[in-house]
Amino acid sequence: MNKIFGYPPTLTPRTTHYCPGCTHGVIHRMVGEVIDELGIRGRTVGIAPVGCSVLAYEYFNFDMFEASHGRAPAVATGAKRSRPNLIVFSYQGDGDLASIGMAEIVHAANRGEKITVVFVNNAIYGMTGGQMAPTTMPNQRTTTCPMGRDVNEVGYPVRMAELLAELRTPGFIARGSAHTVQETIRTKRYLKEAFEHQVAGRCFTFVEVLSTCPTNWGLSPREAANWLEREMIPYYPLGVKKRPDVQAAQEGA
């Protein structure tokens, strides 16, 4: 009998610490599968952030950094610039990337660092217990906006993919979601394209993945998936925001 489905070699055989209904595990797996499919595990270096995925280095089965809060794109810059043959990616949440690490992500994208950034956006601070994130939805209740996010006080949620796509420097920028099988498969395609651009040494690559946080949203996993679809997707539209002009790049080279 042929084995047609198994554990990806790029993931360690460990049970993750993520809550039931959280999509971090699914996103880890997609990243792992893409790395396996491209055959780049032996030269990949991943960078774990601070946040729920702080222990990502326990689950990814290749060389890993643990970075300080928000600085993963700077760590990636140092690693990739000094060893360009490595495939370097950071895996960051919304507090890490869109709040404390805003400068690092914008400048890494603007310098056109040949890295991949996996940005998991669940509209809340998970690890610290459900505080407001820069991506928290208008009127969404969190422990630090108990009456709901008031956009007159704290502004609107930051759309990172669109913000980075505005930069003139070429890049691959996409947003997917992990709340349904269909969207998960589509998101994996974005991740694969992102890593392929990096393998070709082409450009900065960024994949935002909308993710659920049933625990801190106070919803069951199924309700959380529905809430993501109903509340988040209209505000955070899915799709590819920017692609490098591969043909022009090849002609230029």
Added chain:
Amino acid sequence: MAKVLMKGNEAIGEAAIRAGCIHFFGYPITPQSEVPEYLARRLPEVGGQYVQAESEVAASNMIYGAAGVGMRVLTTSSSPGISLMAEGISYIAASELPVVLVNIMRAGPGLGGILPAQGDYFQATRGTGHGDFQLLVLAPASVQEAVNLVILAFELAEKYLNPVMVIGDGMIGQMMEPVEFPVEGVGPPLDPGDWALTGCEGRERRIVNSLFLDPEACNRHNLKLKAKYERMAENEQRWELYNCDEPYDLLVTAFGMMSRICKTAIDDLKAEGTNVGLFRPISLNPFPYEPCRRVIDRAQRILDVEMSMGQMIYDIQLAAQGRLEIDFHGTAGGVVPSPDEVADKIRESLARIGRSPARKPGKRSAKAAAAQKSKSKRSKKTATAQKPGKRGGKKPQNAGKRSAARQSSARRHGRRSGR
């Protein structure tokens, strides 16, 4: 190899290349900006990478990334910039990565000023960042020594897998002196050993990390680091003695450029027939306590001179163990004491132990000298009986006046302002 005339900051950049470091990540800040300027030009010539970071916060994490993949790496900054790097340096130390940092100190606190100061002694030797970690800290007193110590810093960083800081006051970075580079060309690359993230092909995967959620594991990690710092303290103390061969009553302590000014004052006084010794730590951490104590034991009083409000003086106190009174003279804000000013402070200190050196050479009669000697014997008892650790420091009497003069001089030279 022939000597070349170079600005300190440029010589520091070139020294790193000679040590085999071809990667630099940093952010411009006066008075160290000539390092990134020099390396932005030089590193592409040697196949290296120069990256201007968006901030010192990012720079300290870029060097974490570069060192983590096993590449020799340098960053340089000046005081406020080092403060911004503090978190990253703590991660680097905790993850045991070899990096070299250069701090060309400017005046503080806050935005302070852009002129030379030594107010980051505490920051470098005590509290660079959070948690229990230590840097190896080397303080040059000339451009040549800066070159030698930058090269040594890479050796030590790799020997101990620890960040090493070369710390110089603004003068070290800004002045030009003849230098000779002890090695030619570009040094060999770093051996990535068994710790660097080079890709896990054909081996077990590696993790560069400083997170230990298990308290026992975190405690063990701290004990491991402590053992390393003890090895550093045992093997890496460096210092200089000046004019300590002949008997002296007063020992002057100073580091970096301040020690050179003190040497000039000591030479001037020697011409007047007064002998004063000087102790200069080259490694600020580990501080050479025992060598310092040995020269302290031969003195009757200590004068500590710093371009700060008194920071190294605490290490001098630790070395003195309450045996002697310590006078202090310090300036801040970019006010650099002149040799004459230091000589006056030396005379004041000598007067406190009953030594009144002749103002002009050759005027001291043998009788007066003998009288002074017997007086000093009495006062020695008094001095040692006094409270340990009491600082005899006085506010610099003419600090305000000098400060104004210095500011107008800065205006004349049209230095670039701020950052």
